[in-house]
Amino acid sequence: MTTSAPGRRERKKAATRQAIADAALDLFLEHGYDEVSIRAIADAADVSTTTVFKHFSGKEALVFDQDSDREAALVAAVRDRPAGQGIPDALRAHVLSSWLPLSADPRYAEFTALTEATPALRAYADRMWTRHTDTLAATIAAETGAAHDDPACLALARFALEIPSLTRGRPDPAAAITAMFDLLTHGWDAAHGDSR
Numbered sequence: 001m002t003t004s005a006p007g008r009r010e011r012k013k014a015a016t017r018q019a020i021a022d023a024a025l026d027l028f029l030e031h032g033y034d035e036v037s038i039r040a041i042a043d044a045a046d047v048s049t050t051t052v053f054k055h056f057s058g059k060e061a062l063v064f065d066q067d068s069d070r071e072a073a074l075v076a077a078v079r080d081r082p083a084g085q086g087i088p089d090a091l092r093a094h095v096l097s098s099w100l101p102l103s104a105d106p107r108y109a110e111f112t113a114l115t116e117a118t119p120a121l122r123a124y125a126d127r128m129w130t131r132h133t134d135t136l137a138a139t140i141a142a143e144t145g146a147a148h149d150d151p152a153c154l155a156l157a158r159f160a161l162e163i164p165s166l167t168r169g170r171p172d173p174a175a176a177i178t179a180m181f182d183l184l185t186h187g188w189d190a191a192h193g194d195s196r
Contacts, residue, residue, distance in 0.1 A: 021065035
């Protein structure tokens with residue numbers, strides 16, 4: 001009986017966090033990022049401003065509310081891949097299973113436009129992706145026994161993380177993702193013969 005209380009508490013915290021993030025995104029999309037205050041977000045989510053700051057480090061973090069979860073999922077995709085599966089193939093499977101459904105969300109285009117049009121959000125996103133790149137590169141290096149600053153591991157991480165943005169707006173994003181990961185897996189010469 002005592003083990004169920006933390007589960008309820010964690011579920012309640014997660015629900016509150018999600019309600020705050022959802023309220024923030026609704027307001028940002030409707031009014032613009034710079035026009036919305038933390039107070040307005042707290043009111044829309046029916047919580048105090050203190051509660052907002054208990055769950056989020058700042059206003060930008062409200063937009064990228066799943067940042068930590070996404071980074072953990074990237075690491076897990078590499079570390080927990082099936083025996084015999086290469087790292088690029090594990091990352092391909094992760095991108096196909098996580099990014100494709102996200103990009104199909106009807107509000108994804110609005111979210112992307114909001115992020116690209118807001119300097120504070122672009123800067124936050126750049127810092128976030130740099131951190132994700134560093135974390136993923138370190139994970140790849142650890143998994144392969146390479147040096148922590150191995151340039152090949154950094155390149156693989158960086159290119160893998162760029163693939164979702166490079167495939168945005170393509171008529172068949174799954175095919176584009178597959179083609180790009182084929183290039184990462186097999187290299188240019190294997191994919192295009194000797195046509196340098």
